[in-house]
Amino acid sequence: MSQKRKNKIRSTRNSLRLPDLDQSKHSVLQSLGSAASKRTYGAAIEDFITWYCSEPRLAFGRTVVLRYRYELENRRLAPATINLRLAAVRRLAYEASDNGLLNPDLAAGIRRVKGAKRLGMRLGNWLTIDQGRRLLNLPASGSMRDRRDRAILALLLGCGLRRAELTGLKLSDFQQRDERWVIVNLFGKGGHIRTVPVPYWVKEALDVWLSASDIKEGAIFRRVTKRGKIWGPKISEKLVWWIVRDRARRAGIDNLRQ
Numbered sequence: 132m133s134q135k136r137k138n139k140i141r142s143t144r145n146s147l148r149l150p151d152l153d154q155s156k157h158s159v160l161q162s163l164g165s166a167a168s169k170r171t172y173g174a175a176i177e178d179f180i181t182w183y184c185s186e187p188r189l190a191f192g193r194t195v196v197l198r199y200r201y202e203l204e205n206r207r208l209a210p211a212t213i214n215l216r217l218a219a220v221r222r223l224a225y226e227a228s229d230n231g232l233l234n235p236d237l238a239a240g241i242r243r244v245k246g247a248k249r250l251g252m253r254l255g256n257w258l259t260i261d262q263g264r265r266l267l268n269l270p271a272s273g274s275m276r277d278r279r280d281r282a283i284l285a286l287l288l289g290c291g292l293r294r295a296e297l298t299g300l301k302l303s304d305f306q307q308r309d310e311r312w313v314i315v316n317l318f319g320k321g322g323h324i325r326t327v328p329v330p331y332w333v334k335e336a337l338d339v340w341l342s343a344s345d346i347k348e349g350a351i352f353r354r355v356t357k358r359g360k361i362w363g364p365k366i367s368e369k370l371v372w373w374i375v376r377d378r379a380r381r382a383g384i385d386n387l388r389q
Contacts, residue, residue, distance in 0.1 A: 147191050151232045152180050158226040159219070167295060175219035191233060193240035196220055200244065210247035217246050258384070263288050265382040266375075267336075275343055275359035279352060280374050282340035287375070289333035290314065294368040300351045302341075305329065 147155070156176045163169050182199060189195050199220065203213045221241055228238035258266070266284055271277055286292050286300075296319055306315050312329040319325060329337075337351070346353070350365035379385070 147183075147227060147232060149180075149184060151227060152183070152223070155223050155227040155230065155232060156180070158230060159222045162222075162226075165295070167293075171215065172219045172222070175216045176223055178216065179220050179223070190237060191224065191227075191241075192237040193244055196224075196241050196244045200247070204247065214246035217244060258288075262382070262384050265384065266378050269378060269381055275361070276355045278340045278343050279355055280378065282336045283352060283371060283374055284378060285333040285336035287371075289330045290327050292317075292327070293319065294371045297371060298350075298352065298366055298368055302346070302348055302351060305337075 156173070159176065160169050160173055163172060179199060182202060183191070183195070186195075186198070196217070200213065200217060203216055208216075221244075224233060224238040224241040227233035228235045267281065267288065271281070283297065286297055292300075296317060299318075300314070304314050304317065305312060307313075308315075308326075312331075312334050314327040314329060317325050317327055341351070344353070344361050346361070352366045353361045354363040354366055354370070355361060
């Protein structure tokens, strides 16, 4: 006796109510593994929901998303920011479709909305070479915190690490390959795993900190008391931001943001 296949019911709904939007937002955030991605997508989806609910309730499809893109462009947001907001809206639409809250044809139309064009220029706040040198070459106090903070800045600038990647570094992550130091199997954003070369001047700054702190295993960067005592399992991403901001202020750099 043959089994009957149950066809998935296609939703015919073309608009979303606030409870539907909240449910779809929750589904999107649950599908993300990175805490940073959850914060970014959560803020982007919340911005869209605020805009969508303030507009005349039209079908949640390609036309509405195009209007939202024009709204973002009128705010003079950077193309990278606009494209991130649109990516969040696309995921919102597909989660709504998968949950039977939105017509799949409307979700497919949203996918075809093109993002903002990038003109091949760097966007956001970028440090110049001179500013990077000023951050690293601040007068050293010789304190335990100063040695740690300089090693942190060296890894951020020399290896291009994110805060979450830096705070999770362990001694075992540093290995020698072909007579040079690298960070192996670095687990980054989106689940990507890569090997990162470590310049010699970055390794020198790191060795100064490790020698002073006498850390032999586990997380490389720990909290330091005012008296120079090492404590805690590891530092937080928030502390990394405060360290960078403080050194930028001392170096006369005012174009950094969180």
